[in-house]
Amino acid sequence: xxxxxxxxxxxxxxxxxxxxxxxxxxxxxxxxxxxxxxxxxxxxxxxxxxxxxxxxxxxxxxxxxxxxxxxxxxxxxxxxxxxxxxxxxxxxxxxxxxxxxxxxxxxxxxxxxxxxxxxxxxxxxxxxxxxxxxxxxxxxxxxxxxxxxxxxxxxxxxxxxxxxxxxxxxxxxxxxxxxxxxxxxxxxxxxxxxxxxxxxxxxxxxxxxxxxxxxxxxxxxxxxxxxxxxxxxxxxxxxxxxxxxxxxxxxxxxxxxxxxxxxxxxxxxxxxxxxxxxxxxxxxxxxxxxxxxxxxxxxxxxxxxxxxxxxxxxxxxxxxxxxxxxxxxxxxxxxxxxxxxxxxxxxxxxxxxxxxxxxxxxxxxxxxxxxxxxxxxxxxxxxxxxxxxxxxxxxxxxxxxxxxxxxxxxxxxxxxxxxxxxxxxxxxxxxxxxxxxxxxxxxxxxxxxxxxxxxxxxxxxxxx
Numbered sequence: 001x002x003x004x005x006x007x008x009x010x011x012x013x014x015x016x017x018x019x020x021x022x023x024x025x026x027x028x029x030x031x032x033x034x035x036x037x038x039x040x041x042x043x044x045x046x047x048x049x050x051x052x053x054x055x056x057x058x059x060x061x062x063x064x065x066x067x068x069x070x071x072x073x074x075x076x077x078x079x080x081x082x083x084x085x086x087x088x089x090x091x092x093x094x095x096x097x098x099x100x101x102x103x104x105x106x107x108x109x110x111x112x113x114x115x116x117x118x119x120x121x122x123x124x125x126x127x128x129x130x131x132x133x134x135x136x137x138x139x140x141x142x143x144x145x146x147x148x149x150x151x152x153x154x155x156x157x158x159x160x161x162x163x164x165x166x167x168x169x170x171x172x173x174x175x176x177x178x179x180x181x182x183x184x185x186x187x188x189x190x191x192x193x194x195x196x197x198x199x200x201x202x203x204x205x206x207x208x209x210x211x212x213x214x215x216x217x218x219x220x221x222x223x224x225x226x227x228x229x230x231x232x233x234x235x236x237x238x239x240x241x242x243x244x245x246x247x248x249x250x251x252x253x254x255x256x257x258x259x260x261x262x263x264x265x266x267x268x269x270x271x272x273x274x275x276x277x278x279x280x281x282x283x284x285x286x287x288x289x290x291x292x293x294x295x296x297x298x299x300x301x302x303x304x305x306x307x308x309x310x311x312x313x314x315x316x317x318x319x320x321x322x323x324x325x326x327x328x329x330x331x332x333x334x335x336x337x338x339x340x341x342x343x344x345x346x347x348x349x350x351x352x353x354x355x356x357x358x359x360x361x362x363x364x365x366x367x368x369x370x371x372x373x374x375x376x377x378x379x380x381x382x383x384x385x386x387x388x389x390x391x392x393x394x395x396x397x398x399x400x401x402x403x404x405x406x407x408x409x410x411x412x413x414x415x416x417x418x419x420x421x422x423x424x425x426x427x428x429x430x431x432x433x434x435x436x437x438x439x440x441x442x443x444x445x446x447x448x449x450x451x452x453x454x455x456x457x458x459x460x461x462x463x464x
Contacts, residue, residue, distance in 0.1 A: 025145070025187040027235050028055065028094060030062040035069045035092035037079060039102055041150060041217075042070025043379050044291065046224035049372040050298070051231055054311070056368065057281040057361050058240065060450040065443070067092060068375050071383045073415070075103045076128035082386040083135050085395070095142055096189075097132070100125070100149035100173040101217060109163035118169045125173050133180060146181040148174045148192040150227060153199050153216040157207035161216045167196075189234045191227055195219075198226070198304050211304060213294050220296025221289060222304075229305050242314035242350055243278035250320035261454075270461035272318060277454040281361040282350035283312045290369070308351065316457065317346035323461035330355055330455050337462055356455055364450045371442040374435050380419045381426040388416055398427035 028034055036048045045068045052066040069087050071078065076099050079087075087095065103125035108117035136144050154167040174192055181188040195211055202209035210216070211223045219227065232238065246256035252267040254274075261277040286298040302308060316328070321340045328335045328347065335352050349355050353362075384406065389395050394402045403424060410417035425431050 025189070025235050027059075027237055028064050030059075030064065032064040032094055033067060033090070033092045034064065034094040034096065035067040035087055035090055036096045036098070037069040037083075037087055038098040038147075039070060039074040040072030041101065041219065042068065042098065043072050043376075043383065044070070044218070044224070045372045045376050045379070046221060046291070047219075047227040047231070049368055050225055050228035053365055053368050054228065054232055054237070054283055056364055056446055056450050057283050058237075058242070060280065060447070060452060063447050068372075068379055070379065071386055073102055073387060075099060076125050076132055078386065080128050080131045080135070081390060082382075083132065086382055086386060088135075088139070092142060094145065095136065096145045096147050097136070098147040098149060098191075099129075100170050100177070101152065103173055104152070104166050104169040106161075106163055106166070109165045114165055118165060118172075121169055122172045122176075126176050129176065129180070133184070136186075137184070144181075144184070144186040145189060146177050146186055147189040147231070148177060150191045150219055150223065151193075151196040151199065151212065153196075153210045153212040155199060155203055156210045156212075156216065157203070158210075158214065158216065160214065187234075189231055191230050194230055195223070195226060202304070211301075213296065215293075218291075218294070220291050220294035220300075221286065221298040222296040222300035225298045225301035225307065226305055229301070229307050229311070232311065238310040240311075242280045242282050242312065243276075244313070244315045244317070244346075245276065246315075246317040246319070246346075247272065247274075248319050249322070255319070256317075269322065272459040274457055275454050276457045278314065278357060278452050281364065281450060281452060282314050282355075282358050283307075284353075284358060284361040284365045285312075286365065286369075308348070312348075312350040314349040314357075315346040316343075316349060316459075318343040318459060321461075325462040326459050327462055329458045329460070332456070332458075343459070357452065360449065360453070364446055367442050367446050367449065371439050371446070374439050374442075377422055377426070378432065378435055380422050381432065384416065384419045384423050398429075403427060 036042050042048065048066050048068055052064070055064055067090055069090065071082070079099060103121060105117060105121045108114055108121070111117065136142070149170055152166050152170055154164065170192065178188050198211045199209070202211070211226055212219050213223070241258055243260035244256060244258035245260055245262060247253070247265070247267070248255050249267055249272060254262055254265055259279045261279070263275045265274040266272070285302065289295050289297050321343055324340055325337055326340065326343060327337045333354070335355060338347055350358070352358060385395055388406060388409065389397065389402060394405070406416055406420055406423060410420040
């Protein structure tokens with residue numbers, strides 16, 4: 001897969017896409033417990049953690065909780081089987097439900113009569129979805145959000161995992177998801193078509209390009225940021241600044257102030273300074289590959305979505321400066337030198353990784369990543385429960401006989417072998433509780449660390 005950064009022009013194309021989103025979907029209110037229910041793409045935990053990181057940094061005083069309720073390989077049928085024990089038991093106030101990648105099948109498309117197989121897959125998925133609908137409707141106090149699957153990248157140049165026609169089946173599943181959401185007045189968020197369009201546009205220049213992964217199925221870190229971006233945009237959160245400050249140097253006054261407290265404004269011929277308390281932190285962009293088997297980085301997504309323009313603007317704008325160039329310091333540390341014209345347009349501090357507020361946001365990001373890693377270990381436990389033990393009448397038995405059976409199965413079953421080591425200790429409730437306690441500790445630390453601080457901003461003319 002070629003690096004996503006080679007497709008910079010797709011930003012413009014994406015802005016022109018008519019993204020179908022839930023009408024009236026708003027941001028999660030303080031105190032929300034949001035369960036994302038899905039398959040392995042959800043179990044990976046990245047897009048949910050990016051959504052939560054946005055809330056942690058943009059709304060630091062409004063605490064919410066996001067819950068990973070994904071299990072690899074799941075179809076609508078599998079979600080029905082675990083819904084009570086694995087979703088409702090967590091007492092969510094919001095459920096975001098997504099499925100379709102596994103429901104649509106795989107190898108059937110390379111066998112005789114693939115159309116009949118596809119029809120059967122759609123029928124099975126719809127029938128089980130109707131059972132899920134009944135469960136969702138049983139609690140009117142829970143907000144329901146349907147979210148489409150991310151796309152199966154059928155069009156990329158890659159000989160692996162090629163199942164011609166699978167995409168059309170996913171689209172048929174999305175159609176009944178959207179129709180059912182409309183019928184029940186639930187919100188619907190579309191990931192599929194915007195991400196598919198990114199793929200199609202990118203492949204016009206590079207046939208190997210994909211916003212998904214090499215396996216055509218699982219997005220890497222960049223793809224997960226695209227998913228988070230589309231979800232946040234569906235909530236109408238695009239365009240909300242971290243902060244916006246506008247000063248007129250000639251009039252020596254504050255002209256505009258959005259989401260920040262400004263005090264001690266001082267303006268002279270060659271110097272401007274003020275105390276600056278933004279009410280949010282910038283969103284920190286990760287430049288590491290964190291998903292096994294994928295070289296894709298979160299930062300790669302910036303080449304294909306206008307995330308910085310729409311979600312990460314911390315603007316300091318100064319009009320009518322008399323000099324040509326000015327340096328900008330925060331708390332006495334040099335951030336950079338810009339022309340007078342740059343200050344007229346506005347300096348986006350969110351793009352400067354050495355600002356104290358960006359460094360503070362990175363601490364939040366790192367703790368959130370550590371929290372996600374612990375949650376993933378817990379999801380491995382639940383994956384084994386519902387994918388292996390439940391069908392054998394051993395759900396949550398967790399005794400020595402259950403462990404021995406799973407250990408035996410692991411010798412020939414990779415879906416079990418990858419989780420058996422963790423299960424050996426995780427089957428004890430005290431161990432699981434210790435993981436839950438660690439997560440809660442990290443959440444508490446995050447909502448202490450994410451509180452914005454006052455900084456001194458100085459803009460001084462550069463003498464030649």
